[in-house]
Amino acid sequence: MAAPIDLDDVVRFEREERARFVRRALVCTSTACVTAGALPVRDRLTAALDEAERTDIGVVSTGCPGLCSRGPLVRVEDRAEQTTIYTHVDTEGAGAIADEHLLGGQPTDGATTMPPDLPFFARQERVVLETAGRIDPERLEDYVGEGGYHALAKVITLMEPAEVVDAITRSGLRGRGGAGYPTGRKWALLAEAEADTKYVVANGDEGDPGAYMDRTIMDSDPHRVIEGLAIAAYATGATKGFVYVRAEYPLAIERMERAIRAAKRAKLIGRNVLGSSFAFDLDVRVGAGAFVCGEETALMASIEGRRGLPVLRPPYPTEKGLWGQPTMINNVETLANVPAIIARGPDWFASLGTESSPGTKVFALAGSVADTGLIEVPMGISLREIVFDMAGGIPNGRTFKAAQTGGPSGGCIPAQYLDTPVDYEHLRDLGSMMGSGGLVVMDDSVSMPEVARFYLAFCRDxxxxxxxxxxxxxxxxxxxxxxxxxxxxxxxxxxxLESLARTVRATSLCGLGQSAPNPVFSTLEHFRDEYEALLVDLEEPDAGNRSEEVAHEPA
Amino acid sequence: MSPREPRATVPVTIDGQEVDAVEGETILSLARRVGVPIPTLCYLDGLSVHGGCRLCSVEVDGDPRLRLACATPVWQDMDIRTSTWDLQEHRRRIIELLFAEGNHICATCVSSGACELQDLAATNRVDHIHYELSYADEGVDASHPKYVLDRDRCVKCTRCVRVCAEVEGASVWEIAERGGGSRLVAEMDVPWGEASSCTWCGKCVLVCPTGALSFKGRGVGEMRHDAEVVAFLSRARNEGEWVNRTDEEVPS
Incomplete structure (x- = not known):
């Protein structure tokens, strides 16, 4: 039997190893940059260093730093704390970077770089994405070197399970999957449940169009999710966990599986975690491509190998979940917050963001903005700051029309509410929702009935x-x-349409159907004139009285 | 279940009427006992609760969401409303949606006159379909020697799926695909006549609320279902009582 990993030893070793390098090139190998051609860029850099036989210059494949629209990204770190971020790098550009900057020591002339104080990065507050984009997601040691798994070691050696639940409760962390249920309360429910076997599940079935926060967390920093799950298991008395990832995320699946194997070898999960009596077994379960499997009960059916159908609640999963045993399901991003809360304390976390929505939120920016990508901002920041200051505003001389949050369950926020603080309550009051964090910006060329039709087609399918x-x-x-x-x-x-929307919202079984009419309601609330302009008949004086009598004729 | 002991009662208000409910019973069971009509479609005495048709949704005072009468146990001082204007509207629209989804043309249907969907339309005063008809075209599976499946008349209530799995124990039926494309299939989507697990018991035909499943050779309006047989069977099996539910005395 191998001995458990000595975390402090690894940190020491990683520091020494890091100090050996004169210069390092960090190449983003997350999904977006790989699609844009990051792998040949990385190979070109590696080949140039091999040729020059330089072992004091490193090339690291990292996760996602966030600025997806300018990928592939190469970040060169000099020993003198100087960093240059090259954008839109191709293999030719990689050759120039290797020759002039990595080997020559001078930033490459003529290559497109990014100003170091770009607001896109400068305004962020990174907790969940703290190490994403800076470490190699395929190396456990990289994560440990940045302080990873120290929170797990802390709870196992220094804290009672109830203290951990209490810390999460006091931090005020709320579910990042959309609804914002207090995480501490959920943990307490599972901790109180009495059963021989309890389960914890990380929900990585992110499916909202335009949202990729969870995918990026899993493919850029998989160990953070594992650590969060292990802490949740310790706090609630669960002995078995699953990471549920949708099949459309092959890179996330691959890296999660690799990370779990590495963590098992290092005895960070499995039997006798870090030499203690705590045992926690963890596996990846891959979905089969259904959006509804993000719903808790459908997700559990899918894990059990059954058809992914939601079932009536109650009983809630914390009472009767996987195979009839108490089960807790947390969103991937929620769990990724946990190590930082334990390491830096619940009070620190509660001081971020707003009082009712503490912490940060990762948003996936898409649509009509100059820079799309992934940002992590404190809760309570205004939409205006995100769209205009960080994402660089609306390109092509267009103007802002609306921002869509919460995916197909959410709604559209028009320009007059740009200064509303982004948190759970304010977005709900505007008829939208936080959702998982997709943020699609639309300019004045977009037709809002079309937007509603798009999201409804998604829900129908x-x-x-x-x-x-x-x-x-x-x-x-x-x-x-x-x-x-x-x-x-x-x-x-x-x-x-409106009366049917009310019925679908009121009578559907699960959240998918209940929220499917939201895009219709919210676009009607803010942009009713656009609908009316498309109608072929004008308002008749007796339209209200007649409407129910008129038989419908098929189109 | 042990020989029946008198169970505790709790006071409940249903449509303004104060009644004593048996602790643990569902709103639907209470409503049926005291004669308050609540429409149902997928629910069937003796089978597990499916909760898919949503017709038995009722309002419970203090609860922002609708509750399913078939699945929600009563609690003390529960105040239930079963036929508010909103609920009637919701039910009408759901029934209209079912009519729009399939081909429910009574004039050509074996079950006309003995169809629960037809009854629902009548009792809920649905006389127009305001939605675009889908003109379903799944075709008829007449490969079974005794029975016929017409998928275009199926409302996907899964009574047949449940009765086959839970009472007969054969599990011939399942719903395949999803959303609007979901359809009733025998085994791994084989013609019914080739489904070797089918015992020819016919319970699925007896419980079908519409004309989707019928005996072979029946003409228009000639099909008669007998869904109560399931309640009788499950009662006989679980409680050893060979009586029909309709014979049961109303607990005082």
Whole structure:
């Protein structure tokens, strides 16, 4: 039996190793940059150093630093604390960087670089993404070298499980999957449940269009998720865990699996964690491509190998979950917050963000902004700061029209609310929601009924089909929107759309159906004139009285 | 279950009527006992609760969300409303959606006159379909020697799936695909007649609320289902009582 890892030894070794390098080139090998051609860039850099037989210059494959729209990104760190970030690097550019900067010691002329104080980075507050983009996600030692797994060691050696639950409760951490349920309360529910076997699950079934926070956390810093899960298991008395990842994230799956193997070898999970009596077994479960499997009960059915259908709650998963045993499901980002809360204390975490929504939130910026990518900002920051200061505003001379948050369950926030603080309560009051963190910015060329139609088509395609309002209701709502968007809709179509939307929201079984009409409601609330402009008939004086009597004619 | 002991009762208000509910019973069971009509479709006495049709949604005072009468146990001083204007509207729309989804043309259906969907439309005063019809075209599976499956009349209530798995123990039926594309399939989507696990018991046909499953050779309006047989069977099996639920005395 191998001895457990000595964390302090690894930290020491990593520091010495790091000091050996004169210069290091960090190449982003997360999904976006790999798609843009980062792997040949990395290989070109490595080949140049091999050729020059320089072992004091390193090339590191890292996770995502966030600025996806300017990838592939290469970050060169000199020993003198100087860093240069090269953007849009191709293999030719990589040759120049290798020759002039890595070997020559002078920043490459003519290459596109990024100013070091770019607001996109400078305004961020990185907790979850603290080490993402700076370490090699495939090396356990890199994470440990940055202080990783020290929080796990701390809870096992110094804290009682109840103290850990209490710390999470006091931090005020809320679920990052969208609804914002207090994480500490969830942990306490599982801790109180009495059973021989309890489960903890990391929900990585992120599926909102335009959202990729969880994917990036898993493929850029998988060990942080494992550490968060292990701490959750210790605090709640769970002995078995799963990381549920959707099949569309092959890189995240590969890196999570590799990280779990490495953590098992180092005795950071498995039997006798770090030599203690705490045991925690962890596996990856891969979804089969259904959006609804992000819903807790459907997710559990999927893990058990059954059809991913939601079932009625109660009983809640913390009472009766996987294989009938108490189970707790936390979002990947929620769990990735846990190590920092333990390491730096709940009071530190509570001091970030706002009082009711402490901490930070990772947003995936997409749409009509100059820079798209992943940012982590304190809760309570205004949309204006995110869109105009950090993301560089709206390109092509267009103006801001709306921001869509919360994916297909969320809503659109129009320009007059740009200064609203972004937290759970304020977004809900605007008829949208925090959601998992997708933030799609739309300019004035976008038609809002089209936006509603797009999201409704998504929900219709992803409905599991179990309950009638969601299965058929989303389809018929989409048919009304089709007619309106194509310019053949009548006033009564709009009325039926609204009444049907109310029924789908009120009577659907799970969150997917209940929130599917949200894009319709929110675009109607803020942009009703756009719908009305598309209708072919004008308002009739008796329209309200007649509408119910008029029989519907198929389009 | 042990021989029945008198169970505790709790005071409950249903549509303004104060009644004593048996502790642990569902809103639906209470409503049926005291004669308050709540429409149901996927629910069937003797089978597990599915919760898919959403027709039995009721309002409970102090609860922002609707509750399913078939799945929610009563609690003390619960104040239930079963037929507010909103609920009636929701039910009508759900029934309309079912009509729009399949081909529910009574004039050509074996089950006309004995169809729960038809009854629901009548009792909930649905006389127009405001939604675009889907014109389902899944075709008819008449490969079984005794029975016929017409998927275009299926409302996906899963009664047949549950009765086959839970009462007969054969698990012939399952729903395949998802959303609007979901469909009833025998075994691994084989023609029913080739499904070797089918015991020909016909329970699925008896419990089908519409004309989706029928006996072979029945003409328009000639099919009669018998969904109560399941309640009788499960009662006989679980409680050793060979009586119909309708014979049961109302607990005082």
């Amino acid at each position: 992803e409905s599991c089909g179990k309950c009638v309002p969601c299965r058929v209701g989303t389809e018929k709502m989409h048919a009304f929107l089709d007619r309106i968007c194509e310019g053949t809709g009548r006033r009564r179509d709009l009325q039926h």
